[in-house]
Amino acid sequence: MSTSPPAPYVVGLKPWFPPPLGWWRWLTEPVAAERLAILRIAIALLLLLDIVGTYIPDHALYFGKDSLGSPELFSWVFNHKRGRGNWSLLEDVESHGVILTAMVIWAIATFSLLVGVFSRWAAAVAWVIALSIANINTYVDNAGDQIRTIALFYLMLTPCGAAWSFDAWFWRRHGMRYDVEKGWRIQPRPLLEAPALVHPWALRLLFVQMAWIYFGNGFYKACGVDWPKGNSLYYVLGDLTLTRVSYAQFPQPYWLTRAISWLVLGWEVSFPLLVSVPWHWLADQVQHRKWFGLQHLQYLWRWTREITLLFGVLFHLGIGLTMELGGFPFYMIVLYLPLLPWERWAWPQPQPQPEESPVLEPVPSAV
Amino acid sequence: MTEPASSPHEPLFRYLYLVPRVLLGLFIVFQFVFMLSDNLVHMESDLTEQLQKAKKRDDWVWQLAQLSSRLRDWADPPPGSPTKSALTTCFEDTRKFTRWYGQAIGQEQSWSLFAPNVSEHSSFPAVQFRWDDPKKPQKEWLDDVSTLNPPGVRPPVTWLSENEPRDIHSYFRLGHFRLRRYEGNLDTALYRDGLTGQRLLDNWTERIRSRVREEGPCMHAFLRWKLREFQHQNPDVPPPTQVLLLVRTYTIPDPPGPRPWNWDYQGMRPLARWQPDHEPDSAHYGPVEMFLPSSGYYDKMER
Numbered sequence: 001m002s003t004s005p006p007a008p009y010v011v012g013l014k015p016w017f018p019p020p021l022g023w024w025r026w027l028t029e030p031v032a033a034e035r036l037a038i039l040r041i042a043i044a045l046l047l048l049l050d051i052v053g054t055y056i057p058d059h060a061l062y063f064g065k066d067s068l069g070s071p072e073l074f075s076w077v078f079n080h081k082r083g084r085g086n087w088s089l090l091e092d093v094e095s096h097g098v099i100l101t102a103m104v105i106w107a108i109a110t111f112s113l114l115v116g117v118f119s120r121w122a123a124a125v126a127w128v129i130a131l132s133i134a135n136i137n138t139y140v141d142n143a144g145d146q147i148r149t150i151a152l153f154y155l156m157l158t159p160c161g162a163a164w165s166f167d168a169w170f171w172r173r174h175g176m177r178y179d180v181e182k183g184w185r186i187q188p189r190p191l192l193e194a195p196a197l198v199h200p201w202a203l204r205l206l207f208v209q210m211a212w213i214y215f216g217n218g219f220y221k222a223c224g225v226d227w228p229k230g231n232s233l234y235y236v237l238g239d240l241t242l243t244r245v246s247y248a249q250f251p252q253p254y255w256l257t258r259a260i261s262w263l264v265l266g267w268e269v270s271f272p273l274l275v276s277v278p279w280h281w282l283a284d285q286v287q288h289r290k291w292f293g294l295q296h297l298q299y300l301w302r303w304t305r306e307i308t309l310l311f312g313v314l315f316h317l318g319i320g321l322t323m324e325l326g327g328f329p330f331y332m333i334v335l336y337l338p339l340l341p342w343e344r345w346a347w348p349q350p351q352p353q354p355e356e357s358p359v360l361e362p363v364p365s366a367v
Numbered sequence: 368m369t370e371p372a373s374s375p376h377e378p379l380f381r382y383l384y385l386v387p388r389v390l391l392g393l394f395i396v397f398q399f400v401f402m403l404s405d406n407l408v409h410m411e412s413d414l415t416e417q418l419q420k421a422k423k424r425d426d427w428v429w430q431l432a433q434l435s436s437r438l439r440d441w442a443d444p445p446p447g448s449p450t451k452s453a454l455t456t457c458f459e460d461t462r463k464f465t466r467w468y469g470q471a472i473g474q475e476q477s478w479s480l481f482a483p484n485v486s487e488h489s490s491f492p493a494v495q496f497r498w499d500d501p502k503k504p505q506k507e508w509l510d511d512v513s514t515l516n517p518p519g520v521r522p523p524v525t526w527l528s529e530n531e532p533r534d535i536h537s538y539f540r541l542g543h544f545r546l547r548r549y550e551g552n553l554d555t556a557l558y559r560d561g562l563t564g565q566r567l568l569d570n571w572t573e574r575i576r577s578r579v580r581e582e583g584p585c586m587h588a589f590l591r592w593k594l595r596e597f598q599h600q601n602p603d604v605p606p607p608t609q610v611l612l613l614v615r616t617y618t619i620p621d622p623p624g625p626r627p628w629n630w631d632y633q634g635m636r637p638l639a640r641w642q643p644d645h646e647p648d649s650a651h652y653g654p655v656e657m658f659l660p661s662s663g664y665y666d667k668m669e670r
Contacts, residue, residue, distance in 0.1 A: 242553070
């Protein structure tokens with residue numbers, strides 16, 4: 001016998017999609033709130049390290065008067081007459097004190113996002129300042145910073161504090177849950193202990209974004225010369241401006257760098273296909289078909305999606321270990337975190353109830 | 368927020384509740400469409416280039432493109448055609464909007480890390496403080512800018528980039544990536560690439576001109592920062608007459624490379640100069656001058 005855990009409840013506004021999107025379970029079926037929470041925590045942690053480690057110490061070097069990002073140097077970014085859409089709360093700000101204050105607020109908002117205090121508001125503040133800082137000196141950011149901004153944008157629009165946050169803990173402790181119709185309501189304790197679900201749209205948008213990042217990269221690489229020839233990784237590892245260690249110290253066999261170059265190119269270009277085809281279902285379909293050994297394809301297909309994603313994580317770990325690209329590889333890895341089944345580890349599992357002890361028959365004394 | 372529960376006002380409430388739900392749904396669909404369209408408009412030039420290559424090969428891709436006259440006109444516009452193809456106009460209009468929207472929300476879609484090609488050269492900026500006469504031509508600097516100095520004048524001081532390994536054969540790099548990003552916009556690799564004589568000098572002149580024209584103000588900010596640092600660390604040294612922005616270029620050998628493996632150092636060469644005491648007329652000229660490899664002089668850059 002076992003007691004079933006409390007039924008999960010859904011948090012957040014349910015989007016209405018026009019058909020056929022509205023029938024698509026991938027886009028509409030709620031997922032564990034922990035998947036959004038892990039994104040919130042990981043993005044906030046990386047951003048906090050970034051603010052404390054690179055932005056605040058060098059705020060006077062990169063931003064404000066007489067810096068490498070003096071307002072007059074990047075005024076072209078805000079040229080709205082030429083159709084540009086950039087904006088910044090810090091446009092034309094020369095004072096280093098104001099810049100530093102903005103960064104301290106940014107750090108506080110990010111810490112608030114990390115621990116989940118007023119999570120969505122914290123994400124909104126972090127996003128506004130992230131974009132404001134990025135636009136006043138566009139020469140010091142890279143793709144990692146852009147991914148961070150995109151993730152903050154979605155966090156700000158979603159109930160990212162529904163799990164693993166101070167917000168969630170506080171309202172559960174006070175027996176409160178928000179009801180769209182009635183506002184904050186006191187709820188019975190068992191209901192409060194139920195795990196939360198969220199609508200998955202933000203995670204799906206981020207996943208599609210990730211697929212575009214890989215496909216776009218793969219497409220441009222395929223259009224070039226070096227990647228199809230297989231020379232790229234050799235040159236990348238020999239680039240003195242990026243690499244963590246000297247290629248002269250750790251030269252790699254050329255055949256290996258060629259093989260990895262082609263593997264990366266193929267993986268990037270085919271990433272959308274590798275993650276969107278229902279490989280598990282296909283594997284199930286062919287496992288009993290014994291025409292021409294078709295059933296053996298199941299071994300290839302059953303783990304295709306998992307292998308693709310695992311390769312992605314290893315790829316970024318490899319980039320992070322071999323190249324100094326700031327937060328880029330780590331922000332990319334963060335995009336994989338919501339794909340893990342956090343609910344398996346975080347949600348209460350059915351507890352087996354101790355069965356009543358069987359009544360023992362009196363054993364006749366042997367003596 | 369949870370799903371609405373039943374209430375006496377349920378029909379009205381459900382009706383009102385639908386409005387934000389529809390708006391959110393439309394926003395999500397819009398985001399999907401934005402990602403698709405912005406990525407496609409960024410790929411447009413590469414797509415047409417690929418189709419033109421396919422045309423030269425006359426392969427199946429080109430045969431397929433021939434099926435649509437719009438696609439054909441877009442990829443291979445008739446010579447002398449005064450009007451843009453319908454697809455080109457569509458791409459341009461889409462680009463205007465997606466660029467604006469992407470910039471407004473910080474989601475510009477241009478993903479090309481190490482693509483389409485990778486660099487075969489590594490270049491680092493360096494800064495040199497000099498106390499000699501700025502009017503003398505410095506053509507000989509093309510060979511080695513670091514050692515030449517007139518007698519009786521304070522020897523030049525050269526500062527390498529914080530990002531440049533002091534020993535390229537043995538280092539461990541951690542940090543400075545934002546500075547590298549900034550410096551990467553200032554320098555331009557100067558390498559021989561099989562060119563000699565005047566062709567080489569013309570090639571370098573064009574590279575330098577293009578970079579100084581685009582990045583002159585940022586070069587100026589960079590040189591000012593370096594000078595401030597220098598004066599802070601050397602308060603007793605008189606201000607230099609000229610501050611040079613140099614570039615140090617290393618070429619990665621063709622694969623698999625020599626044994627023992629090594630880079631081909633191309634030298635340290637001037638790109639631009641700033642004279643702290645003689646800044647040009649700011650209404651007409653940029654703050655830094657470009658180096659002219661063929662004459663050894665520096666030339667003012669018109670704004």
